[in-house]
Amino acid sequence: MLPKSRGTLSAxxxxxxxxxxTADLVPAPESEEDAQVTLWALYELHYRGFDEVDPDLxxxxxxxxxxxxxERSFETELRRRWDASPLREAGELTDLIDGHDGPSLARFVQxxxxxxxxxxxxxxxxxxxxxxxxxxxxxxxxxDTRVKAPLMEILFDEYGDGDPNRLHHHLFRRxxxxxxxxxxxxxxxxxxxxxxxxxxxxxxxxxxxxxxRGAALGHFAAFEATSSIPSRQLAQGxxxxxxxxxxxxxxxxHVEADSVHEQVALRDVCGAFLxxxxxxxxxxxxxAFTCLDLEARYAHAMLTQWGVS
Amino acid sequence: MSDFxxxxxxxxPAGPMLLRGKHEILDADGKVHRTxxxxxxxxxxxxxxxxxxxxxxxxxxxxxxRDDEPTG
Numbered sequence: 001m002l003p004k005s006r007g008t009l010s011a012x013x014x015x016x017x018x019x020x021x022t023a024d025l026v027p028a029p030e031s032e033e034d035a036q037v038t039l040w041a042l043y044e045l046h047y048r049g050f051d052e053v054d055p056d057l058x059x060x061x062x063x064x065x066x067x068x069x070x071e072r073s074f075e076t077e078l079r080r081r082w083d084a085s086p087l088r089e090a091g092e093l094t095d096l097i098d099g100h101d102g103p104s105l106a107r108f109v110q111x112x113x114x115x116x117x118x119x120x121x122x123x124x125x126x127x128x129x130x131x132x133x134x135x136x137x138x139x140x141x142x143x144d145t146r147v148k149a150p151l152m153e154i155l156f157d158e159y160g161d162g163d164p165n166r167l168h169h170h171l172f173r174r175x176x177x178x179x180x181x182x183x184x185x186x187x188x189x190x191x192x193x194x195x196x197x198x199x200x201x202x203x204x205x206x207x208x209x210x211x212x213r214g215a216a217l218g219h220f221a222a223f224e225a226t227s228s229i230p231s232r233q234l235a236q237g238x239x240x241x242x243x244x245x246x247x248x249x250x251x252x253x254h255v256e257a258d259s260v261h262e263q264v265a266l267r268d269v270c271g272a273f274l275x276x277x278x279x280x281x282x283x284x285x286x287x288a289f290t291c292l293d294l295e296a297r298y299a300h301a302m303l304t305q306w307g308v309s
Numbered sequence: 310m311s312d313f314x315x316x317x318x319x320x321x322p323a324g325p326m327l328l329r330g331k332h333e334i335l336d337a338d339g340k341v342h343r344t345x346x347x348x349x350x351x352x353x354x355x356x357x358x359x360x361x362x363x364x365x366x367x368x369x370x371x372x373x374x375r376d377d378e379p380t381g
Contacts, residue, residue, distance in 0.1 A: 146313055153347045161346060228365030232358070259363040260350040263321050 002050050003041060003189040007034025013066065014041065017053045022062040027069030035070055036197035040189070042067040043204040047131055048185050071205055075212075078202065081293055082286045093218065093270055096288055097225050102296025103303055106230030109237035117306060118241060122181060123188040124196045124298075128203070129172040129250075130185055133158035135207035139216045144276060150268035151217070154224075154261045168253070175247035195298040202290050214280035217273055218287030221265040226292065227258035325350035325363035334361050 002018070005011035007030040016022045029035035044050065045058040057063060082088065090096035109118055133155055140148060140155070160167030173183045182188070192200075206216035231254035238248040270284055319327040328349045334342045342361050350363035357364045 149313075149315075157346050157348075228363075229368065232364060255364045256350075256359060256362050257346065259325060259365045260327065260346060260348050262365070263319075263324060263327055263350060264348060267319075267321070 002052060003037055003186075005034075006037045007031050009034050010038040010041070013038050013063075017041070017050070017057060017063075020054055020057065022057070022060050022066075025062060025066045027066050027073075029070070033194040033197075035073065036194050036201060037189075039067065039070045039074065039201050040197045042070070043201060043208070044186065046204070046208065047134060074198075074201060074205060078290050079286065082289050085289060085293070087289055088285075090285070093221060093274075093284065093288055094225075094266060096285055097222050097292065100289070100292040100296075102292065103299040104230065104233075105299040105302060106233040106237075108303065108308065110233035110240070111237070112308070113237060113241075115241050115243075117302075118237065118243070119179070119181065120191075121302070122176065122179065122247070123191050124193070126172070126176060126181070126188050127186060127192050127196055128200055130169050130183075132168045132172070135203035136216060136220050138207035139213050142210045142213045143273070146276065147217075147269055147273045150264050150272070151220075154264050154269070157257055157261065166253075168250075171246075171250045171253055175244070175250045178244035178246035193298070193301055195294065195301045199294045199298060202294055206287055206290075212283065212287070214273065214277065214283035215287030215290070217265075217270050218284035218289075219291040220287075221262075221270045221284075222288035222291040224258050224261040224265045226295075228255050228262065231255045231258065320353070321350075324353070324367055326353050327351075336361050 002014045003010075005014050009025075009027070009029040013025055016025055029038065041050075042063060045053065045055075045063070049055055049058070087096050087099055090099055105121060109121065113121075136151075137155060140151060143151060156162075158168050160170070164170060176183045189197075203216075203219065206212045206219055231251040235248040235251035235255065238251065274281055274284060315329075317329040319329075321327060328344060328351060329347065330344070332344045332349070334344075334351065336342060352360050352363045352366075354367040354370055356366045356370060358366070
């Protein structure tokens with residue numbers, strides 16, 4: 001189902017998606033939230049689509065023109081944040097990742113969060129975890145041999161190494177179900193704050209543009225390199241609150257898997273990509289920074305909402 | 310065209326040992342652990358909570374070491 005509109009642009013676009021009358025849409029969102037939910041829905045046409053939207057609209061030129069306008073504004077804002085960051089001075093990708101400091105939702109879950117707060121985070125996270133790694137898979141055909149092979153090595157593991165029962169979407173879905181939550185694709189989009197929509201949209205932006213493939217790889221490496229320890233904290237928090245083991249097991253899997261993925265993503269994927277494409281350094285770092293920055297903004301928003309920061 | 314370098318055992322600086330392919334690891338207690346992934350990371354810092362596998366704890370150790378360095 002299409003999300004609920006969050007302003008005049010999303011209202012007009014969601015109506016047009018159902019009628020097919022897309023010719024007169026103007027990319028003039030009334031707010032950041034209006035822009036992000038519209039962009040999220042337009043990207044979703046390339047993933048699973050919506051029952052009430054004609055699949056042919058995925059490649060509708062008027063919708064693509066509209067999407068392009070929203071993407072340009074979003075990318076300009078992401079680049080503005082990157083240009084203003086002291087992490088621009090970081091030498092290596094690992095220096096950038098280690099140098100980033102932000103509030104940690106995982107630490108809060110580990111020690112203090114209550115059950116309702118954790119359920120809220122899980123509903124927000126379901127937007128990405130139910131299509132985990134899919135945005136990065138767009139990048140595969142755009143890479144040369146030496147970078148493509150190690151990226152596939154990691155993605156194969158994300159997709160369960162050939163076993164559907166170990167596929168990460170499935171592990172998260174089992175966790176949601178055991179925790180009494182809904183499990184259908186994107187079913188909690190209307191609860192997602194603008195920060196979560198932006199997190200998801202950045203992944204799709206980087207994944208769908210060949211020009212930004214370096215940013216997609218940088219984002220992926222930063223995500224994997226900051227996952228193992230927070231995943232352990234989340235698993236501990238879930239067990240502290242006596243969540244079903246299926247939910248904690250999803251995070252247990254990420255403690256172990258992402259310890260591997262981190263090494264391969266940094267060394268064999270980004271390292272090799274930068275050796276072969278030295279001029280892409282800034283784009284790779286933009287992607288890594290954007291991952292860390294958007295995660296920090298989400299954490300800050302939630303901790304502020306709960307009055308803990 | 311020459312082939313690419315692609316080691317099956319990789320020692321990561323200040324990090325784990327990567328093992329590519331299927332392996333059986335006999336731990337210090339005599340228990341066998343089988344690899345299940347295309348690549349597995351074996352703990353080399355000795356502090357992992359999920360030995361023989363790496364859980365990223367070495368990052369905390371190296372961060373702690375950095376904090377201990379004189380800054381001035």
